[in-house]
Amino acid sequence: MSQLNKKTTIKDVAAKAGVSVTTVSQILNHKGARFPAATHKQVRQAVADLGYVANFSARNTRLTVRRRTIGVLVPQIQNPFFANLFRGIQDYLYDQAADTFLVSTDGDNVKAQQYMKQLIHRSVDGFIIASQLDGQDPLLKKLRRLRIPYVLLDQNEGDQAGDQIIVNERQGGQLVAAHLAAVKQGPIILVVPRQQSANIHLRIAAVKAELARRQVEIAAIYQTSALEKSAGALTGRQIMQDFATAPHLTIWAVADEVALGIIKAVRQARKQIPENVKLMGYDDTDYADYLNLTTIHQPVVTIGREAAALLQARLADPVRPRQVIVKPVTLVRRDSTSDD
Amino acid sequence: MSQLNKKTTIKDVAAKAGVSVTTVSQILNHKGARFPAATHKQVRQAVADLGYVANFSARNTRLTVRRRTIGVLVPQIQNPFFANLFRGIQDYLYDQAADTFLVSTDGDNVKAQQYMKQLIHRSVDGFIIASQLDGQDPLLKKLRRLRIPYVLLDQNEGDQAGDQIIVNERQGGQLVAAHLAAVKQGPIILVVPRQQSANIHLRIAAVKAELARRQVEIAAIYQTSALEKSAGALTGRQIMQDFATAPHLTIWAVADEVALGIIKAVRQARKQIPENVKLMGYDDTDYADYLNLTTIHQPVVTIGREAAALLQARLADPVRPRQVIVKPVTLVRRDSTSDD
DNA sequence: ATGAAAGCGCTAACAT
DNA sequence: ATGTTAGCGCTTTCAT
Numbered sequence: 001m002s003q004l005n006k007k008t009t010i011k012d013v014a015a016k017a018g019v020s021v022t023t024v025s026q027i028l029n030h031k032g033a034r035f036p037a038a039t040h041k042q043v044r045q046a047v048a049d050l051g052y053v054a055n056f057s058a059r060n061t062r063l064t065v066r067r068r069t070i071g072v073l074v075p076q077i078q079n080p081f082f083a084n085l086f087r088g089i090q091d092y093l094y095d096q097a098a099d100t101f102l103v104s105t106d107g108d109n110v111k112a113q114q115y116m117k118q119l120i121h122r123s124v125d126g127f128i129i130a131s132q133l134d135g136q137d138p139l140l141k142k143l144r145r146l147r148i149p150y151v152l153l154d155q156n157e158g159d160q161a162g163d164q165i166i167v168n169e170r171q172g173g174q175l176v177a178a179h180l181a182a183v184k185q186g187p188i189i190l191v192v193p194r195q196q197s198a199n200i201h202l203r204i205a206a207v208k209a210e211l212a213r214r215q216v217e218i219a220a221i222y223q224t225s226a227l228e229k230s231a232g233a234l235t236g237r238q239i240m241q242d243f244a245t246a247p248h249l250t251i252w253a254v255a256d257e258v259a260l261g262i263i264k265a266v267r268q269a270r271k272q273i274p275e276n277v278k279l280m281g282y283d284d285t286d287y288a289d290y291l292n293l294t295t296i297h298q299p300v301v302t303i304g305r306e307a308a309a310l311l312q313a314r315l316a317d318p319v320r321p322r323q324v325i326v327k328p329v330t331l332v333r334r335d336s337t338s339d340d
Numbered sequence: 341m342s343q344l345n346k347k348t349t350i351k352d353v354a355a356k357a358g359v360s361v362t363t364v365s366q367i368l369n370h371k372g373a374r375f376p377a378a379t380h381k382q383v384r385q386a387v388a389d390l391g392y393v394a395n396f397s398a399r400n401t402r403l404t405v406r407r408r409t410i411g412v413l414v415p416q417i418q419n420p421f422f423a424n425l426f427r428g429i430q431d432y433l434y435d436q437a438a439d440t441f442l443v444s445t446d447g448d449n450v451k452a453q454q455y456m457k458q459l460i461h462r463s464v465d466g467f468i469i470a471s472q473l474d475g476q477d478p479l480l481k482k483l484r485r486l487r488i489p490y491v492l493l494d495q496n497e498g499d500q501a502g503d504q505i506i507v508n509e510r511q512g513g514q515l516v517a518a519h520l521a522a523v524k525q526g527p528i529i530l531v532v533p534r535q536q537s538a539n540i541h542l543r544i545a546a547v548k549a550e551l552a553r554r555q556v557e558i559a560a561i562y563q564t565s566a567l568e569k570s571a572g573a574l575t576g577r578q579i580m581q582d583f584a585t586a587p588h589l590t591i592w593a594v595a596d597e598v599a600l601g602i603i604k605a606v607r608q609a610r611k612q613i614p615e616n617v618k619l620m621g622y623d624d625t626d627y628a629d630y631l632n633l634t635t636i637h638q639p640v641v642t643i644g645r646e647a648a649a650l651l652q653a654r655l656a657d658p659v660r661p662r663q664v665i666v667k668p669v670t671l672v673r674r675d676s677t678s679d680d
Numbered sequence: 681a682t683g684a685a686a687g688c689g690c691t692a693a694c695a696t
Numbered sequence: 697a698t699g700t701t702a703g704c705g706c707t708t709t710c711a712t
Contacts, residue, residue, distance in 0.1 A: 009689060020699045025691055034697060051486045056463035057400035058689035061704040067458070078423040078626060086417060087444060094451065099458060102442045104427060111434065118407065118439060123396035146391045229630055264630045286418060287627060290569055290604045349705060360683045365707055374681055398705035401688040 008050045017046035028054065068098035070311065071119040071127040073112065076228070077104035079257055080286045081300055085130055085153070088304020096312055098125075105131050107226065113139060126150060126311045132197035135159035149314040151307045154199045163310045163323045165303055169199050172296045172329040173206020176252055176280065179294065181211065183278050183337045186248030187219030191235055191258055194223045200254060203282070207252065224258055232261020240269035249277045256281035256288050256295055263291065279336045294337040297330045348390045357386035368394065408438035410651065411459040411467040413452065416568070417444035419597055420626045421640055425470055425493070428644020436652055438465075445471050447566070453479060466490060466651045472537035475499035489654040491647045494539045503650045503663045505643055509539050512636045512669040513546020516592055516620065517554065519634065520547075523618050523677045526588030527559030531575055531598055534563045540594060543622070547592065564598055572601020580609035589617045596621035596628050596635055603631060619676045634677040637670045 014021045019039060026032040027043045046052070060066055072089055074082040086102060093100060101119055105112040112131065116139055119127075127150040133140055140159060143150050150162045180188060188211070192204050211218060220242075224235040232253060239262070243249055253259035259281035266277050273279050281288060284297035310323055354361045359379065366372040367383045386392070400406055412429055414422040426442060433440060441459055445452040452471065456479055459467075467490040473480055480499060483490050490502045520528055528551070532544050551558060560582070564575040572593060579602070583589055593599035599621035606617050613619050621628060624637035650663055 010691095011689080021690080022692085022699060023697090026698095029691075031692090036697075039697080048485075053460060053463065053486055055401070055689055056461060057397035058704095059691075060397035061395070061401060061689080061706080062691040063704090064691095067462075077417065077426060078420050080418050080420070080423075083418040083420075083423055086442075087446070090444060094455070099441055099462065101439055102426075104430060106427070115434070115439075120393055121396060122407075122439065123393065145388075146393055229626065233630070260627070260630050264632075267632065286569065287600070290573070290600050291631075292604075292607065351705080361706080362683055362685095362708085363681090366682095369707075371708095376681075379681080395705055398688095399707075401690080401705080402707040403688090404707095 007055070008052045010052070010054065012050055013043065013046045013052050016050060017042040019043065068093075068096070068125045068312075068315065069122065070098050070100045070308070071116070071124045072100050072102045073105060073116070073127060073129045073131045074102070075105055075107065075131045077102065079227075081256075081283050081298075082130060084286070084300045085304040085307075088301040088306075089128060089308045090304075091301070092305040092308035093312075096308070098308075098312070116142075120146065120148065124148070126315055128153065128307050128311055129162075130154065133159075135161075147318075149311060149318065151311045151314070153303065153307055155197060161322070163314055165307050165310065165325045165327065166199065167298050167303070167327050167329055169202040170206045172282065172298075173203045173208075174210045175296055175329065175331045176203075176282065177207045177210030177214065177216070179280060179331055179333070179337065180207075180250060180252055181214045181216045183339075184216065184250050185278050186246050186250060187243065188216065189219055189239060189243075189249060189251045190221045191224055191232070191239075191251065191253040191262065192221060193227055193254060193258075194225055204254065224254075227255045227257055229257050229261045229264075232258035233264045234261070236262035236265025237268070240265050240271070244269070247276065251277060252280045252282075254282055256283040256285040256293060259293055259295070260287065260291065263293075273336050274338050284332055288332070288334070292335040294334045295332050297332045299327055299329075303327060347395070348392045350392070350394065352390055353383065353386045353392050356390060357382045359383065408433075408436070408465045408652075408655065409462065410438050410440045410648070411456070411464045412440050412442045413445060413456070413467060413469045413471045414442070415445055415447065415471045417442065419567075421596075421623050421638075422470060424626070424640045425644040425647075428641040428646075429468060429648045430644075431641070432645040432648035433652075436648070438648075438652070456482075460486065460488065464488070466655055468493070468647050468651055469502075470494065473499075475501075487658075489651060489658065491651045491654070493643065493647055495537060501662070503654055505647050505650065505665045505667065506539065507638050507643070507667050507669055509542035510546045512622065512638075513543045513548075514550045515636055515669065515671045516543075516622065517547045517550030517556070519620065519671055519673075519677065520590060520592055521551065521554045521556045523679075524556065524590050525618050526586050526590060527583065528556065529559055529579060529583075529589060529591045530561045531564055531572070531579075531591065531593040531602065532561060533567055533594060533598075534565055544594065564594075567595045567597055569597050569601045569604075572598035573604045574601070576602035576605025577608070580605050580611070584609070587616065591617060592620045592622075594622055596623040596625040596633060599633055599635070600627065600631065603633075613676050614678050624672055628672070628674070632675040634674045635672050637672045639667055639669075643667060 010021050010024050014024045024043050027040055103115045129150055130153040144161050152159055152162045152164045222235050224231045253262055271277055281293050281295040284295045288295045350361050350364050354364045364383050367380055443455045469490055470493040484501050492499055492502045492504045562575050564571045593602055606613055611617055621633050621635040624635045628635045
């Protein structure tokens with residue numbers, strides 16, 4: 001059988017085909033027009049027989065136009081929001097001759113740092129970062145120092161260097177507030193994360209401001225430990241306990257995943273949505289439609305595609321003016337806030 | 341400012357530090373014990389000043405132990421089942437000095453083929469394949485020809501070459517049937533995919549066999565076009581229409597995502613789960629718990645980790661005997677099949 | 681303690 | 697139509 005380790009090289013192919021390595025290289029790179037069909041055939045045959053694949057690294061040392069490599073950093077790939085973001089990115093890059101290393105940081109910052117370091121060592125051409133990072137984050141500082149371009153998603157401040165795609169959080173917050181005011185039933189409760197990234201902070205501030213403008217009172221604001229279902233369920237249980245005697249409640253959760261946890265808590269408290277509790281989320285995750293959850297739609301697949309496009313443009317022209325794209329959001333009404 | 345294109349090389353660093361490239365290389369690769377601290381400092385300083393990162397490809401041409409690269413193929417990263425699988429894989433590989441290219445094939449076989457081709461050209465060391473592929477699939481044939489190792493997930497036959505992790509579908513099917521028999525209320529309906537991969541086929545066959553053994557009748561079997569929420573909803577609507585007059589139904593869906601679509605259809609038909617419809621899924625996706633869906637638990641994160649371990653072992657020893665690991669499943673009872 | 685030189689597998693310029 | 701040679705950026709051997 002075949003040797004255990006030694007990969008077959010272009011030399012082996014050349015020897016087997018009875019030609020020089022140049023001939024093999026040229027033909028395999030579609031620059032062998034001058035060689036007769038017979039030579040092509042011999043070479044192809046030898047390649048097939050030996051199962052030869054050119055060494056990627058060796059090729060790259062000489063090649064001028066290389067296939068690009070992109071690093072993608074998301075906080076949680078299990079969250080369908082980020083899964084769809086990734087789809088959008090892959091969608092675009094697929095046609096653009098680039099491959100993506102995906103890193104799901106899962107709240108582990110040390111891991112994220114180390115992974116990033118690895119990807120940098122891999123000569124990754126650029127990054128798309130959806131994990132919340134402060135502009136002063138050592139990771140971003142490092143990227144800037146190394147002049148590795150990156151596109152930041154959903155972080156409205158703190159970084160003045162990278163291209164960005166942000167969502168109109170002010171508009172989103174206003175839509176939330178207006179809808180809460182319209183469907184309001186019993187006390188209004190907001191569920192927000194303890195740690196607030198810039199964009200989430202803006203979102204919440206906009207909700208508060210618009211409710212205040214409409215003179216609608218907020219009964220309570222609960223802090224949840226993470227933007228995850230389990231954290232939402234915990235907070236939801238607390239709410240149902242604290243407001244056990246209230247026949248009606250109106251709750252807004254900062255993200256659909258959190259709302260999903262609250263749905264569970266409401267059910268466990270043997271209350272009904274929307275009869276007893278009107279619930280609203282944010283993101284319009286794949287699941288919102290199936291859970292009948294009123295929410296704010298973010299065009300996440302599009303955002304992924306545009307982020308990839310932004311990065312690609314930046315790679316092509318490192319000195320083009322910095323771009324910040326703002327995407328609008330829309331309200332999606334579903335039964336979780338309906339009247340009956 | 342810095343030049344537009346030219347990356348800084350080890351030569352630039354050497355020049356700036358006033359030493360030879362050898363010295364730089366040695367120090368940067370932690371083989372510079374013999375150099376005095378002063379030299380180290382100069383080199384590090386030059387590296388920092390220039391923002392130097394060693395060219396990955398150039399390094400790799402000489403390096404003996406390289407960081408590994410793994411390709412991961414999943415049908416749909418938005419499905420939390422596969423997102424968690426990926427987490428398991430990344431979890432394990434992270435410590436094992438390997439990085440993963442993720443490809444979500446999204447039912448596009450042409451795209452999958454082309455992506456694979458790219459990854460092969462990238463000298464990917466091995467693949468973990470969760471996309472359903474026939475053993476005769478050209479993709480697998482190619483991998484075998486090129487002697488690139490791969491681990492197949494969840495495909496019980498058709499391939500005798502790669503290591504595999506499979507789930508005990510027979511056991512799963514029996515658990516489903518036993519539970520259906522126990523909670524049965526009205527006609528029993530199965531929802532299965534039109535295209536059945538080997539493992540899904542086994543699962544369904546086991547359900548049928550066990551129901552037959554228990555002399556429990558299946559009222560109808562519906563075929564759904566894909567293992568997706570939207571397909572499930574479509575089929576669910578059809579069921580609710582066909583059985584509009586039945587006060588009670590018992591439905592098993594081949595996957596949680598499909599069950600989720602059915603939940604929506606049931607709700608739209610203004611029926612209640614579990615009062616009117618007892619519903620059961622398969623997979624125990626993150627969402628099943630939040631939707632109160634009775635289902636069969638597959639230890640997916642573990643499967644991901646073990647798949648990665650299997651591949652790593654194979655890379656370390658290409659001639660070790662072929663491994664096939666069978667994982668057990670468990671029934672998870674929730675309210676969607678409860679009594680009241 | 682340091683560097684010159686060889687060589688990794690490949691592509692490309694330059695003969696022939 | 698084909699091969700010889702240089703060189704990519706790096707690591708490693710071997711002198712000094």
